[in-house]
Amino acid sequence: MSILITGAAGFIGANLVARCLSRGNNVLAIDNLSRGTLDNLRAYQADARFTFAELDLNNLSALKSSIGSYHAKDPIKVVWHLAANSDIPAGIADAGVDLRDTFLTTFNTLEVMKQLSIPSLAFASSSAVYGDFGNQVLTEDLGPLFPISNYGAMKLASEALISAAVEDYLPQAFIFRFPNVIGLPATHGVILDFIHKLQSNSQRLAVLGDGTQQKSYLHVEELLDAMFFITEHAKDPLNYFNIGADDGGITVKEIAELVVARVASQAQINYGQGNKGWVGDVPKFTYSIEKLRSLGWQPKLHSNQAVQKAVDQIATAILGA
Ligand SMILES: NC(=O)c1ccc[n+]([C@@H]2O[C@H](COP(=O)([O-])OP(=O)(O)OC[C@H]3O[C@@H](n4cnc5c(N)ncnc54)[C@H](O)[C@@H]3O)[C@@H](O)[C@H]2O)c1
Numbered sequence: 001m002s003i004l005i006t007g008a009a010g011f012i013g014a015n016l017v018a019r020c021l022s023r024g025n026n027v028l029a030i031d032n033l034s035r036g037t038l039d040n041l042r043a044y045q046a047d048a049r050f051t052f053a054e055l056d057l058n059n060l061s062a063l064k065s066s067i068g069s070y071h072a073k074d075p076i077k078v079v080w081h082l083a084a085n086s087d088i089p090a091g092i093a094d095a096g097v098d099l100r101d102t103f104l105t106t107f108n109t110l111e112v113m114k115q116l117s118i119p120s121l122a123f124a125s126s127s128a129v130y131g132d133f134g135n136q137v138l139t140e141d142l143g144p145l146f147p148i149s150n151y152g153a154m155k156l157a158s159e160a161l162i163s164a165a166v167e168d169y170l171p172q173a174f175i176f177r178f179p180n181v182i183g184l185p186a187t188h189g190v191i192l193d194f195i196h197k198l199q200s201n202s203q204r205l206a207v208l209g210d211g212t213q214q215k216s217y218l219h220v221e222e223l224l225d226a227m228f229f230i231t232e233h234a235k236d237p238l239n240y241f242n243i244g245a246d247d248g249g250i251t252v253k254e255i256a257e258l259v260v261a262r263v264a265s266q267a268q269i270n271y272g273q274g275n276k277g278w279v280g281d282v283p284k285f286t287y288s289i290e291k292l293r294s295l296g297w298q299p300k301l302h303s304n305q306a307v308q309k310a311v312d313q314i315a316t317a318i319l320g321a
Contacts, residue, residue, distance in 0.1 A: 002026040002074045004067065004118075006057060006109060007083030009036025011187040012124065015220045016080055017044055019228070025049070028070050030063075032056040034101070035086060040185050057083050057105040064112055071116050078120045078231075081109045084155070086188050088128070089278045091150040102154035103161075110165050122174045122231060125159055127216070127242075128152030129177065132282050139288040140177070140240055149280030159240070166238045174234065176227055179244035179287060182310035183220035184317055190252065191307070191314050194259040199318070202264040208277035211253030211269075214284045216244035217303040219310060229297040241295075244287035250303040252277070258308055262315050 003020050007013045008029030013036060020027050026049045029041065033054055044050040053066050070076070084102040085091050091098035106123070113121060130138050131146040147153045162173045186192040197205055218226075226243045234241070253271070260267050275283040289299075301309065 001078070002028065002070075002076045004028045004030065004076045004079045006030045006079070006081045006105065007036065007124075008052070009033055009038060009040050010082065010086065011036075011040075011183075011185060012181060012220055012223065013082045014040035014185060015183070015224060016082065017041060017050070019224050021047060021049060026074055027051070028053065028067070028076065030055050030057065030066075031083065035187055057108050058100050060108045060111060063108055064115060067112050068116060071118070076116070076118050078122060079109060079113055079118055080122045080124075081106060082124045084124065085151060088149050088151045088280050091154075092279045095150045098150040098154040102151055103157050106158035106161055110161060110170070114165070114169050119171045120173070121162060121165075121170060122227065123158065123162055123176065125175050125177045126152065126155045127177055127179055127244075127285050127287065128282065129156040129159060130282070130285065134284065135286070137286050137288045138242065140242055140291055148282060151280065163238055171237065173238050174227070174231055175238070175240040176230070177240070177242045178223065179216035179218050181218055181220050181223050182306060184313050186310075186314050186317075190255055191259060191311055194256060195263055195315055195318055198259070198264045198267060203267055205256060205260060205264075205267050205269045207252060207256050207269060207271050209252060209272050209281070209283075210275055211251060211256060211271045212275050212283070213252045213277060213281065214249045215282075215303075216247070216249045216285065216287050217306045218243065218245050218299060219301055219306040222299050222301060222306070226292065226297050226299070230292070230295065233295050241292050242287045242289055243292060244289055245299050245301065245303040245306060246289055246293075247302045248286050249284070250307055254304065255307055258311050259315075262311050263319065
């Protein structure tokens with residue numbers, strides 16, 4: 001079976017490519033390399049079942065022609081749409097970033113799927129679609145939803161577009177609302193950011209916000225386990241699930257302490273003001289994963305265990321043992 005992965009050269013995309021190849025699928029991987037790198041895909045370049053196309057999903061005619069010619073030889077059965085802007089502050093500074101890379105990439109992916117009658121879409125959504133519900137536990141049917149970042153707004157708009165496609169021409173879709181996902185090859189995120197800061201100054205770690213931000217963290221290997229479990233067990237035309245750790249999350253203060261202990265134990269941690277790291281940062285969210293648990297899947301790692309594992313992996317990859 002052939003699978004198309006957009007955003008394949010990014011952090012989660014590269015892990016998904018590896019998983020799909022190991023499951024015996026052919027993979028067409030698309031990325032414009034704005035954030036992902038070919039290095040993330042180097043291990044698969046020699047695999048005859050792997051094809052990479054450097055393409056911007058905003059170029060609809062190039063997209064139609066590239067996917068169309070692949071599909072004519074080897075029909076694509078599923079699209080995993082992961083391409084998006086992954087830098088929330090960049091999308092606050094320029095709303096056009098999320099319009100193009102988070103929303104229009106979904107619009108164009110659906111256009112191509114419609115034209116080629118590709119029957120299934122798996123979409124990387126986010127906790128950011130919920131906005132800020134404070135201490136309220138987030139269940140999938142909560143609403144109305146008012147995201148507080150352009151990124152969250154464009155993810156929610158993408159979900160809406162997928163819903164309309166399912167009503168019209170798309171036989172099946174899976175919407176995965178990711179938590180904070182961590183592991184290798186890290187392209188962004190709080191752990192990478194802290195390690196880079198400590199590389200340039202091993203005496204001091206400046207944290208954005210007061211460190212009380214508290215969120216669910218999941219290791220990328222468990223994220224992939226959950227997504228494949230859902231695609232194999234959820235049978236509705238439109239399936240939507242929170243995916244996260246089974247706990248209240250971990251604070252930024254705890255993450256900073258874990259990174260400092262691993263990378264530069266002498267460093268002093270300096271906290272900023274307020275409980276938001278940046279405009280559009282949701283300071284706290286607690287996922288209900290009851291729907292996923294009812295389907296039959298449960299994460300093995302708590303948020304703090306996932307963070308500890310990722311800190312070790314990323315520090316080793318960047319700094320050595
Ligand atoms: N990592 C997380 O914690 C997290 C949390 C919630 C949701 N997500 C979602 O998961 C998906 C993957 O995230 P990631 O962490 O791997 O991010 P990433 O930045 O590593 O990967 C995204 C990839 O999309 C590519 N891309 C962006 N715009 C594109 C365009 N116009 N055309 C073609 N390629 C384009 C980038 O080059 C990059 O390789 C994204 O949709 C992201 O919003 C991630």
